[in-house]
Each structure stands twice: as structure tokens, then as C-alpha cells.
Amino acid sequence: MDQLSAMRAFVRVVETGNFTRAAASLNIPKTTITNMVQALEAHLNTTLLNRTTRRVMVTTDGALYYERAMQILGDVDELDSSISNSQLQPKGRLRVEMSGAFADLVVIPALCDFYKRYPQIRLDIGVGDRLVDYIAENVDCALRAGTPKDQSLIARKVGELPIATYASPIYIENFGIPVHPRDLESDHFSVGYLTAQAGRVMSMDFCKGDETIEVNPRYIVSVNDARSYVNAAVSGMGVATTARFMAKDALARGELVEILDSWTCDPLPLYIVYPQTRHMSNKVRVFVDWLVKLVQSLRTTEQVELLRKVG
Known part of the structure; x- marks a missing residue:
């Protein structure tokens, strides 16, 4: 058994609430993720999840294992990121949510610049101001206007x-x-x-x-x-x-x-928000840094136009 892979599978099931969504988010068959969790339970000689026809519930042992597994997986990801070449050239899928107006008028017109800098990142942009289930929908981060009220999210201000x-x-x-x-x-x-x-x-x-x-x-x-x-x-x-x-x-x-x-x-104010349980990966970090510069350039352009208007 690949224990790290099994831990990741178990964590996704807990986060998404069932095996079907967990399998979809990891892009693997449902039977595979079921077998991985069963193998993990056999290895630990305990039941981590109680399954019914309608829902999956975490046992007491499962809740304790989830907390420690999250810490271990976060440490592994941080170690890999600090050593691998991806620190210099981040890659992979990045799922971001933002308002349609900001996407259409600010972000999308500048995306060629982002692609030139980070050609191995694939952006999936969700458009709208709706409430997002970050874990179940596997959203890495969201751009939100106004001061965030949700205390379960980590927020970084990127501009005004x-x-x-x-x-x-x-x-x-x-x-x-x-x-x-x-x-x-x-x-x-x-x-x-x-x-x-x-x-x-x-x-x-x-x-x-x-x-x-x-x-x-x-x-x-x-x-x-x-x-x-x-x-x-x-x-x-x-x-x-x-x-x-x-x-x-x-x-x-x-x-x-x-x-x-x-x-x-x-x-x-504009904030990038992401769940506390999700480590800020290097691909999220470079996107946030790029976005900060983009908002700063937007404000500079507006200030120049206002000075021209006054003059």
C-alpha cells in the first residue's frame, strides 16, 4: 500500500463528504479511492469512516487520524516544494473564483503576461459572487471585494x-x-x-x-x-x-x-482568501503576487487619468 496516497484519498473523502466527489477531485476512479481507504483501515486495524447509503461519517479514530494526516501531508508538500524545481517554475491546475466584472475587465485581458511568466500553470477561473464550498469544490483561492467575514478563511489583502x-x-x-x-x-x-x-x-x-x-x-x-x-x-x-x-x-x-x-x-479592499486547512502552494503564491502588481498598475492608471481630468 502507498500510505501517502491512501492518506490523501482519505483526507479528500473527509473534506468532500463522499467517495464520488473525492474521486472526481483527484481524477481517479471511485473504486480505486474506496480500495485505498479500505487498505488504510486494514493497515491501522480500525474503522476511519462509517458508510451509509446516503452519507459518510468520520469515526472518532478517523477524526484524530484526519488531523494528523493533514499536518503530515502539509509538511511533505512543503518539503517537496522547497527542494524541487517547481519552486522556480510552478506548475499544475489552479482553481480561482472571482467576480465576473473583475475577471472580464482586469484579469483576463492581462492573462497573456501571466502565461508568459508561468506557462506550466493551468488556470480554471470560476466567475461569480456566489458563496463557495472551497473544500468540496476543490477551489484553491478566491478574489473577493470587501473585508472577509468568514473566520474560517485566511485572507491576504492584495489592493484597493x-x-x-x-x-x-x-x-x-x-x-x-x-x-x-x-x-x-x-x-x-x-x-x-x-x-x-x-x-x-x-x-x-x-x-x-x-x-x-x-x-x-x-x-x-x-x-x-x-x-x-x-x-x-x-x-x-x-x-x-x-x-x-x-x-x-x-x-x-x-x-x-x-x-x-x-x-x-x-x-x-480586495482580498485573496483560501481555507485554513489548505497550504498556500507556490502556484497560488505566484498568482497572488502577480495579482498584487496588476491591481497596483490599475490604480496607477486611474490616478494618471484623474490628474489629467483635473488638469
Whole structure:
């Protein structure tokens, strides 16, 4: 019996909850992973998993073995990474989750540069703001806007995105221009942004000098996707506060104009998150480092454009 392989198989079954998903994530037949776990149990002379027709449950011995196996496998992976050539040229599949807007407008246009640097990494990008089961879906990491609330995840800040407030000429023709953020609670409308985590429309925060206010805007429509949010604003459905890179093209086409520019919004922080049980491999680390530089270049471009506008 290859005990390390059997340990990896057992760990995946525990993490994914059944043999079918574990086999799919490891890309091996279900019968193979079943035989490996059975051989491991025979070797240890104990039962690690209780199987029923509907679910797999970890025994007391199985839970103890899982914790130690995770530590051992993490140490082995770290040792291999520190010695092998993959430290210089990382390779393999990298599964990343991020919003569709950031993928389409920022990451995908720059991927040729990433490929030139790391040609042996194969990126699988999942698009959306949905809640992710990192273990069951075998997701390595996710790019998320806003400060993460899930304490079970490790988070690394990779940058910040400047935010501004916009309205379309269609909206301005119908409703005029709000002169104060509080107008969005009374005489004006905003496009609502519905967060997957909270399940409610987000409030808007504005600052001016020492004054900070939180606005709970009126809305006609709310959406849960950043691109749809901007499109709704372009269509005249309400005022939007969004990242400058999101509004850049619509602004250039005259489909949006910046408003309430004497009031500022806190920049939107960006984080890479991954589960605590998953070691940050070298391929994840190089992707994060590349992403940090990409966000920095995005901010530099925006700052230059703002200076040109002021000038």
C-alpha cells in the first residue's frame, strides 16, 4: 500500500463528504479511492469512516487520524516544494473564483503576461459572487471585494479599488442631480446591490472632511452582479457607487457622468482568501503576487487619468 496516497484519498473523502466527489477531485476512479481507504483501515486495524447509503461519517479514530494526516501531508508538500524545481517554475491546475466584472475587465485581458511568466500553470477561473464550498469544490483561492467575514478563511489583502458615484444622462433628465447623499433616501433612487453573504441591499457610505454618513438608498431595482449593477445605472434606473475601473468605458462613451464628487467613498479592499486547512502552494503564491502588481498598475492608471481630468 502507498500510505501517502491512501492518506490523501482519505483526507479528500473527509473534506468532500463522499467517495464520488473525492474521486472526481483527484481524477481517479471511485473504486480505486474506496480500495485505498479500505487498505488504510486494514493497515491501522480500525474503522476511519462509517458508510451509509446516503452519507459518510468520520469515526472518532478517523477524526484524530484526519488531523494528523493533514499536518503530515502539509509538511511533505512543503518539503517537496522547497527542494524541487517547481519552486522556480510552478506548475499544475489552479482553481480561482472571482467576480465576473473583475475577471472580464482586469484579469483576463492581462492573462497573456501571466502565461508568459508561468506557462506550466493551468488556470480554471470560476466567475461569480456566489458563496463557495472551497473544500468540496476543490477551489484553491478566491478574489473577493470587501473585508472577509468568514473566520474560517485566511485572507491576504492584495489592493484597493477607488470608488466614485455616477448617474446616467437618462436618469439626470428624469430626476435631476442629487446635491447631497441624503437625497438618495428621499428624492432620488439608487441601483441596489444585493450581497450574497448578507442577502440584503448594501448601504452606501460617504465622507466629506470629518463628516461620515451612511445612506440606505431607495431603489427601483437591485442586482447581485457588478456588471448588471453598472448596466442598470447606464439604463437610468438609479445612481450607482462603483469602482472607477467598472465605470471607465461608460464614462468615456458619455453613458455615465460622475456626481457628488465633493463626497468621497472609501476604496474597496480586495482580498485573496483560501481555507485554513489548505497550504498556500507556490502556484497560488505566484498568482497572488502577480495579482498584487496588476491591481497596483490599475490604480496607477486611474490616478494618471484623474490628474489629467483635473488638469
